Amino acid sequence: xxxxxxxxxxxxxxxxxxxGDKGQVLGAVSGGVDSTVAAKLxxxxxxxRFWAVxxxxxxxxxxxxxxxxxxxxxxxxxxxxxxxxxxxxxxxxEGITDPEKKRKFIGGTFIDIFEQEAKKxxxxxxxxxLPGKIEFFLxxxxxxxxxESLSYKGPSATIKTHHNVGGLPxxxxxxxxxxxxxxxxxxxxxxxxxxxxxLGIAEELVMRHPFPGPGIAVRILGEVTQxxxxxxxxxxxxFISEIRKxxxxxxxxxxxxxxxxxxxxxxxxxxxxxxxxxxxxxxTTTDFMTAEAFEFPWAFxxxxxxxxxxxxxxxxxxxxxxxxxxxxxxxxx
Ligand code: XMP
Numbered sequence: 338x339x340x341x342x343x344x345x346x347x348x349x350x351x352x353x354x355x356x357g358d359k360g361q362v363l364g365a366v367s368g369g370v371d372s373t374v375a376a377k378l379x380x381x382x383x384x385x386r387f388w389a390v391x392x393x394x395x396x397x398x399x400x401x402x403x404x405x406x407x408x409x410x411x412x413x414x415x416x417x418x419x420x421x422x423x424x425x426x427x428x429x430x431e432g433i434t435d436p437e438k439k440r441k442f443i444g445g446t447f448i449d450i451f452e453q454e455a456k457k458x459x460x461x462x463x464x465x466x467l468p469g470k471i472e473f474f475l476x477x478x479x480x481x482x483x484x485e486s487l488s489y490k491g492p493s494a495t496i497k498t499h500h501n502v503g504g505l506p507x508x509x510x511x512x513x514x515x516x517x518x519x520x521x522x523x524x525x526x527x528x529x530x531x532x533x534x535x536l537g538i539a540e541e542l543v544m545r546h547p548f549p550g551p552g553i554a555v556r557i558l559g560e561v562t563q564x565x566x567x568x569x570x571x572x573x574x575x576f577i578s579e580i581r582k583x584x585x586x587x588x589x590x591x592x593x594x595x596x597x598x599x600x601x602x603x604x605x606x607x608x609x610x611x612x613x614x615x616x617x618x619x620x621t622t623t624d625f626m627t628a629e630a631f632e633f634p635w636a637f638x639x640x641x642x643x644x645x646x647x648x649x650x651x652x653x654x655x656x657x658x659x660x661x662x663x664x665x666x667x668x669x670x
Pocket of ligand 1: 440547548549550551591625662665666667668669
């Protein structure tokens with residue numbers, strides 16, 4: 338008779354046996370459902386012998402790094418270090434327009450920073466009164482990721498390399514000699530959410546829409562600049578807040594506002610102005626391999642459009658992307 342609470346007990350016992358009384362575990366967190374549930378599970382199993390690291394890559398959503406820090410530390414009591422590398426990422430992104438180059442740069446830089454931080458944490462762990470040393474690396478791999486990496490070698494194999502911050506587990510296991518722990522590898526997403534609830538994680542965190550590792554960098558067509566990041570953030574914040582207010586958040590699988598930096602003409606007063614184009618996207622899907630655009634009430638879209646053009650400087654058009662996947666993808670780049 339399988340229940341989530343029995344699974345949780347069994348998993349905690351398994352982790353304790355694997356890690357032992359003295360072992361320590363390191364893991365990257367993003368604020369997403371999988372890494373949050375995996376981190377809370379480790380916290381329950383081994384307390385502060387689990388060390389979490391959040392890297393702020395400068396392309397997270399509005400106030401997201403601060404919010405995730407608060408949720409993980411205050412709400413979940415997780416032993417967390419936050420590294421603010423936003424300036425380094427944004428200066429490195431200057432001049433890059435190719436989407437795959439953006440992904441590569443962000444993924445590679447993430448690993449470099451994570452490795453530097455891991456060394457600092459190992460020193461801190463060795464100097465702390467916690468027993469043992471860091472031997473393990475936590476990874477929030479889900480069952481569909483396992484299946485896909487075993488069987489599917491199509492185009493999304495490239496996407497998958499970026500998915501779990503591409504190459505990080507390999508580098509941590511080969512480079513740093515850490516053993517991998519993957520407590521979610523037998524679970525589907527809805528089961529991870531149920532496990533999160535069983536662990537007492539707030540509904541708002543458990544139900545969060547997925548967010549890609551390269552963040553809003555793949556939601557700005559072409560070059561990423563601080564100005565465009567600010568605009569994408571503000572527009573996205575308005576869109577998501579209105580979705581929440583309308584009670585639609587849990588009916589949608591993923592949603593965001595993107596920036597098309599081509600300038601479109603508009604009128605403000607009696608002047609012609611040129612501004613960025615905002616592209617809103619919201620989809621429903623069960624497996625993220627196919628998806629449909631969400632059908633908003635017209636009045637809702639008009640309200641979001643009004644707020645964005647009035648509140649976000651430098652924007653004069655708002656569009657809604659109705660493309661299904663295929664042929665569109667969920668992200669714009
Ligand atoms: P697409 O755009 O391929 O996205 O329809 C399917 C799902 O994958 C996410 N995605 C990514 N996640 N790094 C990630 O961590 C990436 O480079 C990346 N590209 C797409 C996307 O957000 C959606 O959930």
